[in-house]
Amino acid sequence: MAEKQGEVTRRGFGKSLAAGAAVAAPASVASAQIATPGAGQYGPVVVGNYRPVDQIKMGGIGIRSRGMDSHARQEMKRIVSPDRTFREDAREMVKSTVDGYYKDNECKMYRDAAEILANPEIDALLIATSDRWHGLMAMWAAQSGKDIYIEKPGAMFIAESYSMAENVERYGIVYQSGAQRKNQYAFEFAVGLARSGKLGRLTAVHADTAIGLGTVDAGGHSWWPEDQPEPDPLVFDWDKWLGPCLWRPYNSQYKDRGRGQFWDFHAGLLEWASHTVAMAQWAADMEHTQPVEYIPEGANFRGDGLIERYTIRCRYANGIQLILRNHSWRLLGSCSNLFEGTEGWVEVGDSGRIEVSDNLKSLVPKKQGRAYDPTAEHLREFVSCIRSRTPPRANARVTCNTHVASHAAWIAAQLNRRLEWDPEKRMFVNDEEANRMRSRAYREPWRGEALATSM
Numbered sequence: 267m268a269e270k271q272g273e274v275t276r277r278g279f280g281k282s283l284a285a286g287a288a289v290a291a292p293a294s295v296a297s298a299q300i301a302t303p304g305a306g307q308y309g310p311v312v313v314g315n316y317r318p319v320d321q322i323k324m325g326g327i328g329i330r331s332r333g334m335d336s337h338a339r340q341e342m343k344r345i346v347s348p349d350r351t352f353r354e355d356a357r358e359m360v361k362s363t364v365d366g367y368y369k370d371n372e373c374k375m376y377r378d379a380a381e382i383l384a385n386p387e388i389d390a391l392l393i394a395t396s397d398r399w400h401g402l403m404a405m406w407a408a409q410s411g412k413d414i415y416i417e418k419p420g421a422m423f424i425a426e427s428y429s430m431a432e433n434v435e436r437y438g439i440v441y442q443s444g445a446q447r448k449n450q451y452a453f454e455f456a457v458g459l460a461r462s463g464k465l466g467r468l469t470a471v472h473a474d475t476a477i478g479l480g481t482v483d484a485g486g487h488s489w490w491p492e493d494q495p496e497p498d499p500l501v502f503d504w505d506k507w508l509g510p511c512l513w514r515p516y517n518s519q520y521k522d523r524g525r526g527q528f529w530d531f532h533a534g535l536l537e538w539a540s541h542t543v544a545m546a547q548w549a550a551d552m553e554h555t556q557p558v559e560y561i562p563e564g565a566n567f568r569g570d571g572l573i574e575r576y577t578i579r580c581r582y583a584n585g586i587q588l589i590l591r592n593h594s595w596r597l598l599g600s601c602s603n604l605f606e607g608t609e610g611w612v613e614v615g616d617s618g619r620i621e622v623s624d625n626l627k628s629l630v631p632k633k634q635g636r637a638y639d640p641t642a643e644h645l646r647e648f649v650s651c652i653r654s655r656t657p658p659r660a661n662a663r664v665t666c667n668t669h670v671a672s673h674a675a676w677i678a679a680q681l682n683r684r685l686e687w688d689p690e691k692r693m694f695v696n697d698e699e700a701n702r703m704r705s706r707a708y709r710e711p712w713r714g715e716a717l718a719t720s721m
Contacts, residue, residue, distance in 0.1 A: 322652060325388045327379045327403055328395030328417075378506075379403065383410040390440075390652060393417065398511050398531050401426040404441065404662075405714045408433040413440040415648050418540035419533045419672075420665045425705035427669040428692065429714050434662035440655065441662040442648045445544040447601060448659040449647055450640035452614040453545055455631070456605060459622075460549035464629065465607025470587040471550045472604035473542035474595055474615070475535055475578075492517055510708040535676035536669060539590060541601045544660065544668040549605045550586050553664045556671040557582050560678035560685045578675045583689075590675055596621055677703045 390413035401421040421427040434441040447453040493515035511530040557580035580588040598615030610623040678685040686695035694700040
């Protein structure tokens with residue numbers, strides 16, 4: 267289906283963009299069609315239907331929540347809820363923004379993402395569903411030959427992380443995860459400082475995981491006891507909303523409050539670590555692998571202490587430490603990273619400020635990175651990579667290794683004991699319980715090897 271990376275594949279993507287165009291991928295979306303996901307099974311599906319020669323035809327699956335905020339501003343898309351009223355509101359918003367911009371008044375709604383996957387006119391997809399759908403949607407999109415921009419986390423468990431990367435590589439598509447800080451100036455500067463040798467020999471890379479372990483509390487494996495009658499599937503399709511998760515009785519609160527509170531919907535530590543561990547591995551030049559040791563400390567991970575101060579000390583085979591912690595940061599903003607070496611340190615966060623050890627202050631540019639959402643720059647890189655057929659910074663293999671490291675740390679935290687990991691064998695050393703936690707079962711008929719269009 268696809269040619270090698272570095273060459274144009276599928277209908278000549280390079281020719282579909284004007285030479286020198288520097289627009290974000292969303293700006294290439296023409297008038298939109300919103301596919302209602304069986305009343306919210308994945309989130310909305312948005313598709314362009316107007317294609318000048320210099321534009322990619324892009325679709326979107328799951329334009330709600332994260333898909334609504336920064337993505338919506340860049341892509342002129344509107345939040346779509348499982349609620350029919352919200353879907354109609356979204357349709358009107360699309361008609362007044364995207365359609366108005368492209369002088370087109372067509373706005374069509376679908377129920378199922380399978381229609382997008384099967385559509386040969388769609389070149390690329392924005393996938394901003396809830397977490398539980400990310401891995402499967404990415405695999406299906408790859409199998410359909412469509413390039414992918416996907417929100418984090420890209421997979422819910424270790425086995426799914428590997429399957430995602432292998433599908434992307436097998437089908438030769440361009441994949442970029444929502445690790446936007448890979449294109450934010452302050453973080454780029456800090457990574458460059460670590461990799462340049464200015465910090466001396468790198469000893470430790472720290473990742474802020476302040477949200478991660480606090481989101482799934484001690485009751486995260488239980489469910490609200492009150493069962494409610496299921497709504498009309500045309501209004502809200504509960505079966506498809508659950509998707510690959512285990513079957514659970516319907517409760518109306520799940521669609522708005524369930525994602526961050528229940529294990530079936532949530533990837534635990536990876537909710538935040540998908541950003542900060544990604545930067546730490548980049549700084550340590552460890553994007554090709556994962557740590558081999560994980561030691562949780564400082565919190566009662568099995569009890570009610572998941573939001574207490576904690577540290578998970580991880581170690582790569584070359585001795586560099588990856589330290590995940592939710593405390594003792596310099597208040598530089600969310601998603602902070604600290605990189606330490608024998609001759610200095612650098613710390614950054616979402617504020618855009620850069621702090622360094624005294625001996626490195628002369629290296630800090632006067633024009634520091636601003637506190638802004640770097641989504642636009644990240645998406646510009648995505649479009650550039652579609653044109654060149656080269657992997658982005660947050661490509662599938664890099665994302666996979668970030669995720670495996672984070673999942674392994676989360677498993678160690680849940681078991682509250684030291685674990686050893688073998689990156690080559692993709693398994694924990696001499697720990698059967700930990701190895702059983704590397705994967706989760708998909709509920710039929712959803713599975714990675716079967717396209718949604720074949721169901």
